[in-house]
Each structure stands twice: as structure tokens, then as C-alpha cells.
Amino acid sequence: MRFVDRYPIIVTPKLRECRDFWRRHLGFTVVFEATWFVLLQAEGASATLAFMSPDHPSAPPGPEVFPGFGTCFELQVENAAAAFDEFQRDDGPVGLHLVDEPFGQRRFGFTDPSGLWVDVVEQIDPAAGFWEGYVVDAEG
Template sequence: MTVLRIVANITAGSPNEVEKFYKDLFGLGVLMDFGWIVTLGSEERAVTQLSLMSEGGSGTPVPDLSIEVDDVDEVYDRATSQGCKITYELTDEPWGVRRFFVADPTGKILNVLSHKS
């Protein structure tokens, strides 16, 4: 048996309103839209991972999702210019990532990160 993918599901009263946040901030495209469910994605392929956490690191709460990007500074600049709620400022962490936390329109906390070179 092989796990082919893990999909994050976010409760949203109006999926189309939350769609804009993820499209604008992360450049995701619509893969499927049935009204009651909107699935966003990219053409990139990633290794399947599931993190089990007792804390979020550096004294932060456990985030709801972690999203790795190629340029965290660019996404941070986009988030601040769009007036997104930053809940943990852009930080270089001792375990080798640069990250920040941002709240999506449903209140989910996203850990947005890049691995430091």
C-alpha cells in the first residue's frame, strides 16, 4: 500500500471567498470547483508528509498548515501589502528555515516557510 497524496481540507462558509486569498497569496490555480468544494493546486509535485507536533517551534502554537515556498520573503511582502494578518513575524529559525505565520480568512494559521540555503 502506498499513500499517493494527503489533501488539506479547510471549512469555509463560502469557499469562493477563501479561494481568492490562496490564489492571490500563493498563486494557486483552481483544479476543481463544484461550488461547495473548491480545490486549488499547482503543477509542482512534492513528497507526501504529515507532521505531528506538540508545539510550533520557537514558542509558537501549532499551525494548521505548513506551506513551503521557494521565496518566503516574496510571499511575506505580498501578505503584508495585501493587509493579511501576520501572527508570527518573518524569522530565521535555528533549525534552518525562514518562516512567518499568517491567518487565512477562516482563521487557520499558516506556517509559510523556505529552507535556508
């Protein structure tokens, strides 16, 4: 199976707030917008995200309003410190300040208006020996 694109659709009554948040704080642009749906994309089509109103009849079966927990949207960047500085310059609401994690990520995080937790991460070297107790060998 070959995919043309992939993106989550977050069902939320806060469609416009989410659109404005992602445009202002993360530089996403609107690819498509209707009264019930907005599709956003990052520079270079490196990430895509959509928001949909819960009351539109075209909604596929099953998607209730996003409850604001149970999902983490990862955005990997080359330089998390620079991304953090840029996010703060635009008054982004930081939920987790920039930190180097022993498992090998430099990251910061925030919650968007829909309640979606967003982790902005840069891959770095893990602390020596960190993964030794977690890695499963090929034999299982």
C-alpha cells in the first residue's frame, strides 16, 4: 500500500482557535478550510494536521470530540533549542520547558486549544547505559 499523505484529524469544537494557534505559534499554513474542517501543513509539507467540527454530517463513524488525553503528537526538529526560542518569542504556552532527557531527546511541549499534547523533539545521544535495561533482543 502506498500512501499519498497521512495526518491525524482532531475532532474539536475549537476549530478556529486551533487553526490560529498552529499558524501563529508553529508557522503552519492552511491548505484547505471549510466551515467544518481545516487542514494545516508545516513548511515543506514536513507535517500535516487537521481539525474537524464534531457536528458535521460527513464525519466518519466513531470520532467523538477529542477528550484532550491519550495522544501525543510528536514534531521532530533539527534544533529543539532554536524551536523553543522561536515558540517563546511568539508567546507560545509552554507546558514542558526545554529539557535533555536521558533516553536521548532534547524536547519541550505544550497543549494546543483542542487539548492535544505536542512534543517538539530533537534526537540526541542517550545517557550512557540508559537503554540497556529496555532493549529486547531479536530472540524476544
